[in-house]
Every structure is written in structure tokens, then in C-alpha cells.
Amino acid sequence: MKIHNKLFLILFSFTFSVIAGLVVLIQWSIGQGVIDFVNAKEVKALEPLVVQFAKQYEQTPSWERVVGNGESFRKRVESQLENSQFLPRPQEGPGPRGRMMRRPPPDHIRLEEDRRPPPENIAHYALLDENKQRVVGKYLNDLKYITTPIIVNDKIVGYLAVSKRDSLVDGYELDFLQQQTNYLWFIALAAVLLTLMVTFLLSRHLVSPVKQIANGMHRLTQGNYETKLTLERKDELGQLSEDFNTLAFTLAKDEQVRKRWLANISHELRTPMSILLGELEAMLLGIREPNAKNISSANDEALHLKRLIDDLHMLNSAELGGMHYTMQPTDMALLLNTIEQKYQVVLEQHNIKIYLLNSAKHITVQADKTRLLQLLDNILMNAVHYAQCTTISLTAKNISIKGQTYLELIIEDNGVGVEQSHLSHLFEYLYRVDSSRNRQEGGSGLGLSICQHIVKGHKGEIAAEKASLGGLAIIIRLPTI
Template sequence: MRIQNKLFAIFFLTSAVLVVAQVLVMQWSIGKGMVDYVNARELKALNGVATSLAEIYQKEGSWKQITGKHQRFKNIIDQGLADSEFSHPQAARPPHQVRGPRPEMGQERPRIDTQRGTDKGPPPRRGGPPIFEVSYALLDADKGFLVGMYSPKLSFSFVDILDEGKVIGFLAVSKRDQLTSGYELNFVEQQQRYILLIALGLVLVAVLIAMPLAAHFVKPIKGLTSAMSKLTSGDFQQRIDLKRKDEFAHLSRDFNELAATLQQNEQARKRWLADISHELRTPVAVLKGELEAMLDGVRPLSIERIQSINEEVKQLEQLLDDLHELTRNDLGTLHYRKESLNLPSLLHEEVNHYQTLLTENGFKVRFSELPSELFVFADSKRLRQLFGNLFINTAKYANDGNMLKISVNELQQSQQVEIRFEDNGCGVDEADLDKLFEHLYRAENSRNRETGGSGLGLSICQKIVEAHHGKISAFTSNLGGLGILIVLPLE
């Protein structure tokens, strides 16, 4: 089932259920309200009957002359209600109109005890209280039964009978629970018809609202589905522009970021393949040219030629090793064996190890603010590789320089250590600083094999630092050359 159909069904069914519930509540409310209204009007109409009964009580000061006299009591009620809508015919109603449950076939209707008002066996053959559609009874001041029909199974309303402000009895009338005739019943039935017509109109309105509303919600989903389909087919230029301020707007923004990231990754992949092809083609072309020249007799076979070929092989081998190491880092298969290391001591050892290389290229190493002990939790082999790459880069790229300054600062508040390598060479343009750690990037576009390496040294440095939960960045040194900042967590 399509989402649009599901949404339409949800909106429509919810509206329909609410409309039906409202109709039922309104019908019940109108019916109950009208029944209560009729009961209240009947009580008001019985005020005259209560006055007549009070006059009977005043003659003897008691209820003796009316107690048990059901016909007299009926006549008083008929006279009191004669001019009202609640008047009763003189003839008694047939038994099937008596309120309460009907007897089974073959059973006699229970009678009401005239003294206690309780069900007590079959009715007498003659006499007994008259039968009304509504039950009336006279009760004394203590609500004791005197005359009429008073069953505890029914719900009664009471009209006070007063004598000089004192309650001397109660006129009990059973409450109607439904309307059987009269203009009130016609009014209720008419209102119920109107309510049903209104309900049908509301359902139709719900349909007219639910259809465009469901389409409104589904429209961005359709656009997203179409764009996602094109994205999966390799079209990374897809973008979604939704003029909304809801969750779909956030979803479209995330989709656009995903598409942009995939596009950048695709471009980086193509650039990576092109750079790798170029890097591999250069030493292979040199090797092929040297070998073909010696085979054709253009160049004599000599130790110098073999050494030249060997240098190209070493360059190619270094490139392959660097690529392999970067790939292992990306795949997470490069393992680190970390231990507690004294960072200043390790730096001194690496400086001594590369002293010859740096001296041959005219560089002098100067330490600044180097503490005697500062421990980090790291892999000594990888840190040596990190510092070695930086020393080699300084020797090869810092042209016209003669100084390498190394400083170590402890950041006690953040429990980190800063390591700065700064030279006074030619430096790097500001625009190229952020690109130094990209794969196969060189600030010199000529890709000179004499001065340039594989272009992977700083990328490997970045991987090593990140594996130690640190950060590495490039900046312009105060000495005028290039500066490398390394931040590592302390042990």
C-alpha cells in the first residue's frame, strides 16, 4: 500500500471516528437533555397536586383519609394535570404499558404492596393502585409509602408538600428515561436527522481535506526518492531544494550534504587514481628508458647506469610502501603497540639519528623549552616514523634554510603536549598549508624527483597522530619558513 493511500486512510478514518463519536454524544446529550427537561416540567406541573394534597392533610392533620385510597389519589392527580401536557385519560392504561420488565408468557404481573411499596405476589382480582405510564406515589415526611405506586426499582423525583413551611410529605413521580410522544420527541428526532446530515457533510469535508493533505506530505518523499535513485546510479550532482520548515527540510539538507560528500569523494578518488598513475609511471618510464638505451647500445652497461636504475627502483619501492601503509591505516589493519614513552628523550634520539642528513643539507637543530621528562602513551616505532618524516621533509623542501627549531610545551589544563617544528626555509604559501596533508600533494607542481618524494610523507604523519588521538596542522613559522604543530595527549 502506497504511503499516500496510508496517510489518506489515517486522516479519513480518524476524522470519521471523531465525527461518529461526536454524533453519538450529541444524540445522547440532546435526548437526555430533553428527557430531563420534560421531567422538570412535570415536577412544575405537579405543584398544584402538592397543594391539593396539603389541603387534605390540613383538614385532619394527618394522611389517614387518603392512605390506601388509590382511586382518590388518581383523581387528584388527574385533576391537577388536566390542563397540562401531562394529563392522563380517565381509563386506566392496559397492563402492557406499565413501566418495568414485561412478565414472561403465562406469568402474572407482580403487584405493589400498598403499605410498603414492594413486589409481593400476584395482583388482587379487584382494587389496588391504578396503572399509569408514569408512577405516582404519596409519601409521608419520613418518605414512608402511603398510596399510589412506589417501586424501589424505579428512579423517582420528589415534590415537597408543605404546611406552613414545614414538610409534611412528598409527592413522588417516576423519572422518564425516554420520550414516547409529544412535540419534544418530534424535536429530538428532527435534531437527530440534522446531526446525521451534518455528520455526512463533515465526512465529505474530511475526504476533501485528507486527499490534498496526504499528497502534500508525500510530495517531498517522491522528490527524495527520485533524487536518491539518480544518486545511486552515480549522478552525484543531485540536489533537493524544499521550501519548508519541517523535518523534510532537515532531511533534504542531509541529502544535499550526502550528495556533496559523495561528489567530493568521487573527485578525490579520480584524482587519487590519476596521481597514483603518474607517480608509478615516472619511475617505470625512467627504468624502461635506461634499460632500452643499454640494450640498444646507446649507453654502455656500467656501474653508474645500474646505480641510477637502482635509485629509481628504491623510489618506486618507497612509493609502494607508503601506499601500502596508508591503505592499512584506512582499513584499520595497522596495529599500534603503545607504551609509556619519555617524549624529550625520544626526540633527542631521532635528532641524533638524522643529524647527518640535516647537516649535509645545511641545517642546524636547536631545542627550545625542552623538559627533561614528559611521558606519553604511544607507539615508539610510529613516533620515530613521524619525526623522521618531518626531518626528511625539512632537509628536502626547506630550501635556503639553515635552522630547525624544536620546542615542546606542556598544556597542564588540557593534559596535552605541543610539539613544534619550525624552519627558516622558503616556506609554503598560506593557500597551500591546509593541502599539505592530502595524499600525493606537493607544493612544487613540477614533481621533481630529485627534491620531491612520493607526496605521502605528511599524509602518513597525519594518520599516525590521529591514531594517537592527537592533531597535526601546518602554519607559517616565526622564522619565516614552515611550521608543523603536533598536539598529543599526555599519559
């Protein structure tokens, strides 16, 4: 079963059950309320009789003299209820709303009727003494009675008991109850139809974007990464569609990177291998002499291939979490002084001057010293090999970002620099600004990618920007202790 049908059935079934339950509960409540009203109305109709009993008892304090026998008590009750709808016997003649009702039967027939168990809808009347003991009338243990106290001189001398009715069989109240029941079921039917329509529209409103997302996900699984959803919603489904579009864009970008990576790595591996095989084949065929110069040239290609494979292995280890770090407190001032001394001679050989501007004294970073030296070595050697610069500046300072203190290293040169469009791609695998650059000068194209992994391994950040000296600036931020 589709999710649209499931959601529709669940919502409609729940709402229908609630409506049906409320209708039954309201109907029962109205019925009980009308019955209670009828019972209270009957008690109210007998209040004059209670007053009469009180006055007579005050004159003659004996219930036997006041009410006499059961027949006399019954007649007094019927006389009080003569013009009401509460008589326990049928009458003849036009009743309320034109109903035909029978006249009172003769006394001997009426007495025989009193000996038979009365119907449940007929009320029973009794007179009780001050201890609620029966004096006269019908006071049955299996019925509930409403008792009205008879008070004489602020003292209760007895009670007039009227049994509670459990149902209605005639009168305006029954008509009212039936009318209200009809109205209630009509309202319930209208509510069910409205619920049916609202549930259908709501389920479609909720399921329609889910279907679009499901279809889009299916297209993604088939490799169609150009899929894009256009859901103009402000709820969680709208956020999900935005996340879906972000995922599709990321997958499309990663697919492009993967294809470029495969093309570049195949080119990088094929080129030195082809040169190496060509030189070896030439020497085997006697075209070139196997002297030290030719063997050294072949060895250079083998070394270049080895460096490329080593860099690929290192990157793969970093991606899989295999690049291990031995973290320990490292004094960055000492490390930077070591870097300056280490590269002083190498840079002078290339007519490059290095300037260390360290305003961050006594700064300690939790780091792997060997990896940091590898990081700075890759960046400085890139500047030496192809920046065509005469000056390299290494600046260290403290900065604070959102309450966290960082050591910021800025390595910049005054070389040819990099175009703005290339800056965001410098840390991608095998990315070269100049695709025609000599491989011997350009290296494997993986150095900056390795640098990025090292910085991330230290929970830091690395970025490339235009240098204030005119060339390229590499900015590194490492959290301090």
C-alpha cells in the first residue's frame, strides 16, 4: 500500500473514531440530562403536597392520621399530578400536541393494576418517616429514589420519596431528545464528510513532496547528479529538499573531481612510466648507450614515479585515518627559528631572502613537530621551485576567534602569484595552475593536498590568498594551548 493511502486511512480512521465517540458520548449526556430534568421537574410538581403534609402533621403529629392508608396516599399524589405528565397511569383524551390518551380506569381495575409490577418508566411514590422507614407507598430496594424532606418547626419529620426514571416514553422531553439526536447525527455526518475531504487534501499535501524527494533520490541512485528539487515550503520537508539539492550538488562536484582525479593520476603515472620504458628500451636496442648519463636519466624518472606513489600513499592514509600524529606541547617560537636556520642556505642558493616576523612569543601548540616541519617544508619548497620570487615572509601572531586563541602563520612571497580563480582549487589533488608546467619543477601536484590534511589533523585551518607582497600567501591557523 502506498504511503498516501496509508496516511489517508490512518488520519481518517482516527478522526472518524473520535467523532463517533463524541457523538455517542454527547447523546448519552443529553439523554441523562433530560431524564434528570424530568425527575427534578416531577419532584418540583410534588412540592405543594410536601407543604400540605407538613401543615397537617403540625396539627396532627401522626402519619397514619395525615395520610391514612395506601389508597388515600396514592389518590393525593395523583390529585397533585393531575394536570402534569407524571401520572403513573394512562389517560384518555387529547394530550399534548394532539396525542390521544386514555381516561382513568375504574377503581377496581386500577387496584388490580397496582398489584402487578409496574413498567420501569412508571415512577413510584412513598412516604418515609424521619428515619427513612416506609410509612406508606411503594419503596423498593432495587430502585433509586429522590427524597424531599418534610420539615415542621425546623425539624425533619419525614420524606416524600419519588423513584428516579431511567428512560422516557412520552412527552415533550422525549420529542426534544429525539430531535437533538437527529441533529447530532446530522452534524456528525457533515463532520465525517468534512474530515474525509480535509484528510484527503492533507495527506496529498504531505505526501506530494515526499514523492518528489523519493523520485529525485531514485534519479540520484542512477547517477543523475543534476537532479534538483523545487519545493517552495517552509517546513521540515522544505529543509529536506534544500539538503537534497545540496547533496546532489556535492555529488556532482565530487563526480567531476573523481573524473579529473582519474584523468590526472593516469596521466601522471603514464608519463614517467612511458619515458622510463622508452629510455630502457632504447638502451636495450642499442639506440642509446647504457652509460651513467642515460641510466641517471632513467633513474630520475623512476624516482619521480616513486615520489608520486609515496605521495598518493600518504594521501590515501590521510583519507583513511592512517596518517598518525604524535601530539605534544610544541614551542612555536623555537620551531620557527629552526625553520629559518634550516632554509637559510637553501634559499640563498636560489637568491631568495627569508624574513621571520614573530610577534607571538611563548606560544605553545599541541602538535606533531615532524608533521609541522613537513607542512612548512612543502610550502616553502613550492615557493622555491616555481614562485619565481626573491623574498619570502613568514609571519606569526596571535588571534582570537569566538573566544578561542589561534596561532596564525602567514607564508607569503613576492613571486608571480596565482590568479583569483585558482585560489580555491590549490589544495585539490593534482591541481596545477599551469597545466603545461614542467613536471620536474611542478612536483607531483599533491604537496598542498598533503598540507591540508596535516592542518586538519591538528584541528586547524589553511587557506590561500593574494599576498600583500604581490605573490601568493598561505594562511594557517592552529589552536593554541
